[in-house]
Amino acid sequence: MTVTDTVTRPADTAVIDSIRVSTPATGLRHDVRAVGVIWRRELIRFRTDRLRAVTALVQPVLFLFILGTGLSALASAGLPAGVDFKTFIYPGVLAMSVLFTAIFSAGSIVWDREFGFLREILVAPVSRASIVIGKCLGGATIATFQGVIFLALAGFAHVPYNPVLLLTLVGELLLLSFTLTAFGVMMAARIKQFQAFMALTQMLVLPLFFLSGALYPLNGLPGWLTILTRIDPLTYVVGPMRHAVFSHLNVSFGAQHLLAPGVTWGGWLVPEWLSLAIVAAMGLAMMSIGIAEFRKTE
Amino acid sequence: MSLETAASNGQRPALQADGSADGTARPVIEVSGLTKRYGEVEAVRGIDLAVYPGETFGFLGPNGAGKTTTIKILCTLANASSGKATVAGFDTATQRDEVRRNIGLVFQDTTVDGYLTAEQNLRFHAEMYGVPKGALQPRMRQVLDMVGLWDRKDSLVSTFSGGMQRRLEISRGLLHAPHVLFLDEPTVGLDPQTRSSIWAYINELKGREDITIFLTTHYMDEAEHCDRIAIIDHGKIVAIDTPEALKASVGKDRVQIHTDDDRSAIGALARVFGIEAAIHEGLVTFPVSAGEQFVPRLFTELGMPIRSVSVSRPSLDDVFMSYTGKTIRDAEASGTDAMRQMAARFRGRR
Numbered sequence: 001m002t003v004t005d006t007v008t009r010p011a012d013t014a015v016i017d018s019i020r021v022s023t024p025a026t027g028l029r030h031d032v033r034a035v036g037v038i039w040r041r042e043l044i045r046f047r048t049d050r051l052r053a054v055t056a057l058v059q060p061v062l063f064l065f066i067l068g069t070g071l072s073a074l075a076s077a078g079l080p081a082g083v084d085f086k087t088f089i090y091p092g093v094l095a096m097s098v099l100f101t102a103i104f105s106a107g108s109i110v111w112d113r114e115f116g117f118l119r120e121i122l123v124a125p126v127s128r129a130s131i132v133i134g135k136c137l138g139g140a141t142i143a144t145f146q147g148v149i150f151l152a153l154a155g156f157a158h159v160p161y162n163p164v165l166l167l168t169l170v171g172e173l174l175l176l177s178f179t180l181t182a183f184g185v186m187m188a189a190r191i192k193q194f195q196a197f198m199a200l201t202q203m204l205v206l207p208l209f210f211l212s213g214a215l216y217p218l219n220g221l222p223g224w225l226t227i228l229t230r231i232d233p234l235t236y237v238v239g240p241m242r243h244a245v246f247s248h249l250n251v252s253f254g255a256q257h258l259l260a261p262g263v264t265w266g267g268w269l270v271p272e273w274l275s276l277a278i279v280a281a282m283g284l285a286m287m288s289i290g291i292a293e294f295r296k297t298e
Numbered sequence: 299m300s301l302e303t304a305a306s307n308g309q310r311p312a313l314q315a316d317g318s319a320d321g322t323a324r325p326v327i328e329v330s331g332l333t334k335r336y337g338e339v340e341a342v343r344g345i346d347l348a349v350y351p352g353e354t355f356g357f358l359g360p361n362g363a364g365k366t367t368t369i370k371i372l373c374t375l376a377n378a379s380s381g382k383a384t385v386a387g388f389d390t391a392t393q394r395d396e397v398r399r400n401i402g403l404v405f406q407d408t409t410v411d412g413y414l415t416a417e418q419n420l421r422f423h424a425e426m427y428g429v430p431k432g433a434l435q436p437r438m439r440q441v442l443d444m445v446g447l448w449d450r451k452d453s454l455v456s457t458f459s460g461g462m463q464r465r466l467e468i469s470r471g472l473l474h475a476p477h478v479l480f481l482d483e484p485t486v487g488l489d490p491q492t493r494s495s496i497w498a499y500i501n502e503l504k505g506r507e508d509i510t511i512f513l514t515t516h517y518m519d520e521a522e523h524c525d526r527i528a529i530i531d532h533g534k535i536v537a538i539d540t541p542e543a544l545k546a547s548v549g550k551d552r553v554q555i556h557t558d559d560d561r562s563a564i565g566a567l568a569r570v571f572g573i574e575a576a577i578h579e580g581l582v583t584f585p586v587s588a589g590e591q592f593v594p595r596l597f598t599e600l601g602m603p604i605r606s607v608s609v610s611r612p613s614l615d616d617v618f619m620s621y622t623g624k625t626i627r628d629a630e631a632s633g634t635d636a637m638r639q640m641a642a643r644f645r646g647r648r
Contacts, residue, residue, distance in 0.1 A: 030428045037425035045413050116409035120470075123373055124426035125398035298376040 034126035038134025039141065042105060046142040052101075053146060060097040060150050064090065064157060067215075080255035087249070088259060090157040091241035092214020094169065095176060095234055097150035098143040099209065102177045103201050105139035106184025110197045128294040132185055136287050139181030140174055147173040158249075165248045169241055175276060176237040179283030183233075186286045189293030212238045219261050230265065233282050236275040239263040243272065323350040324387075326478055326510045327372065332381035333533075334367050341367040343533035344381070349478075349512060349526075354504060356524030357514040358618070360626050364533040365514035366406070369482050372512070373403055386477045399427065402471030406483035408463050412456030416447055416466055419455060420473055427474035441469035444506070445499055461492035468499060472507065479503075481513035485520065497523055516626060518614040527614075529621055536621040541614060548612040548620050551589030554581040555596070556606040566600050578625050585616065 046053070064086060072085040079085060112118040121131055151169060154161060184201070191197045211225075212234035221229065229235050239262050246260040263270045270278075325348035334342040342364040349355040357365045370376040372385055374394040383390045386400035410419050417438070424434050442448040445465035455463060464484065471479055484500070485493040501523065503509065513524070521527045521541060528538040537544060557563040560582050567573045567584060575584035586592045589609035597604060618626050 033425055033428060037422055041411070041414070041422060044418060048413060112411075115412075116405065116407045117411050119375070119405060120403075120409040120423070121426070123375060123398055123401075123403055124423075125395040125428075126426055127395075297374075298370070 031127050031130040034130040035134040039138040042138025042142055056101050056146055060093045064093045084158050086157040089215055090159050091245050092238045094150055095238050096209050098147040098173055098177045099205055101146040102139050102143035102180035103184040105142055106181050106188050107197045109188035110191055110194045114194055129291045132291045135185055136181045140178035143177035144174045159245055160248055162248050168244045172237055172241050175279055179279050182283040182287040185290040189290050208234050214238055233279055236279045240272045240275055326351050327385050329383045333379045335379045341533055345535055351510055353525045354511040356521045356527040358521045358527050359530035360516055363530045369480055400477045402476035402479045404467045404471045404481045404484055406486050410455045410463055410466055415452050415454055417451040420470055423470050423473050429474050441472045445469045461488050478510045483514055521614050531622045544617045545612045548616050550585035550587050552585055552610045552616050553589050554583045554608045555604050556581055557604055570599050
């Protein structure tokens with residue numbers, strides 16, 4: 001990257017000579033720069049839009065405190081002594097706190113298309129892959145921020161502020177956010193109206209949440225529900241997150257096994273690493289589809 | 299006049315794509331046999347043209363004539379159905395990134411991010427185009443000064459008026475020092491005062507930068523700013539030359555008269571003078587050579603009262619009419635302009 005002709009005169013005097021800039025040939029280094037700037041734009045917009053961060057907090061708070069408190073008397077019958085229902089649902093609600101933010105951040109692609117900015121991005125000399133990757137990483141980052149805000153409320157659900165636990169949860173949130181954003185980007189590549197995108201998102205978010213085992217244990221379910229829960233990507237993050245929470249609680253091994261059994265396939269316990277690898281693989285696959293969609297030209 | 303002679307007329311030598319300043323003008327934009335179909339609709343039906351370094355080239359035609367489609371192909375945003383186009387020496391179909399690095403774009407619809415400040419918008423653009431970090435600050439200052447927005451660089455773009463947003467887009471399109479600047483209807487939806495200030499910036503720009511400008515417009519008065527124009531109608535170029543040469547080719551003056559009975563006036567004109575007249579803009583309109591000398595004859599020989607008469611030298615309107623058989627206002631699908639302005643206002647509000 002070089003300046004072919006440097007500034008001939010200070011820019012603030014009446015210059016006739018133009019400042020000439022030479023833009024570099026496209027390459028990996030330039031694409032990384034493009035990923036960075038698209039990622040940064042997401043962050044700037046998240047920072048300036050505080051209202052969004054607050055509204056995105058409302059739903060998980062409702063679930064944790066209203067539903068969680070309201071059902072605790074009923075649920076305590078099925079819970080080992082000393083385990084609060086709020087603690088049980090906390091990992092799932094934490095996953096939910098990033099759900100909306102991640103998918104909506106991808107929705108900004110649809111918004112940008114409707115309001116023109118996408119065209120500024122698409123005529124730039126950068127690869128389509130770097131645009132989509134930047135978008136996915138940007139959405140993952142701000143959704144994780146959103147999750148961290150909710151993580152601050154962990155104490156209200158009797159979840160300890162243990163550094164190892166918190167780091168584990170943040171890492172898992174980041175992975176989940178990435179996959180959800182990639183899912184949103186894949187949809188956004190095809191959907192042309194923001195309203196349609198919103199409607200579709202609304203339609204998908206609650207099923208994803210309800211099927212993830214966020215509100216109930218995944219063992220002993222009827223067959224049809226077992227199958228549905230096992231195809232929900234959220235399941236493979238909620239399982240490990242709940243396991244992480246319960247392994248930092250003072251509960252008996254039996255209670256831990258009962259409440260956080262991990263994800264099973266026909267009796268076979270899916271190892272935690274595989275569980276998370278499935279989520280990552282889903283994210284990468286959906287991101288690749290998004291890239292392929294954006295490579296198409298009218 | 300052929301393309302070659304038009305190009306050698308007063309073309310100042312300018313930088314080629316490879317940076318050499320040789321006098322033999324090689325086209326910066328070369329288009330041959332370009333077509334584009336959308337399903338059943340043939341938006342562009344075989345376009346050939348060449349634009350030379352330093353030119354301001356105008357694409358003039360009514361809405362829906364294929365102007366925007368052609369620009370989209372030249373800017374790599376759409377694939378041609380057939381034919382070939384090169385910009386700055388690069389093929390728009392196979393060397394997209396090279397084309398993109400060499401062009402700047404200003405669209406008719408706003409493409410700045412209202413949630414970012416003016417400076418953040420430009421920085422985003424600079425990163426996307428890989429503008430060297432050392433050159434960015436002075437260059438940003440220069441392009442913002444050019445459009446008079448330097449002191450507003452820290453304002454959110456959503457607080458800008460439509461004219462300011464368009465000016466910001468022009469400065470952004472120039473930030474990476476492109477060889478060709480594409481302006482798609484740069485003044486549509488703006489008030490007359492803002493339109494003329496946009497043109498002042500564009501004309502100033504030509505003095506400052508080694509740049510070729512390719513623009514589309516459906517405003518006749520704006521086409522007058524161009525070195526050469528192509529008149530496009532129904533996806534085809536019907537005429538291509540300098541505005542002066544095009545007007546001279548029409549040759550005839552335009553006479554418009556107002557009578558009590560336009561229908562019989564048209565009949566009388568045909569009977570007495572053998573002139574074919576038509577109603578345009580509510581007036582009986584017809585072309586004659588040497589209009590001033592014709593008017594006295596008109597009064598004595600037409601045999602019916604005339605309430606008013608006007609004679610005008612050929613304008614681009616007449617050029618358009620003589621090549622397409624209609625005025626550009628007739629050709630406009632009624633209401634599209636109004637709709638676009640409404641859309642622009644809606645965008646400004648968000």
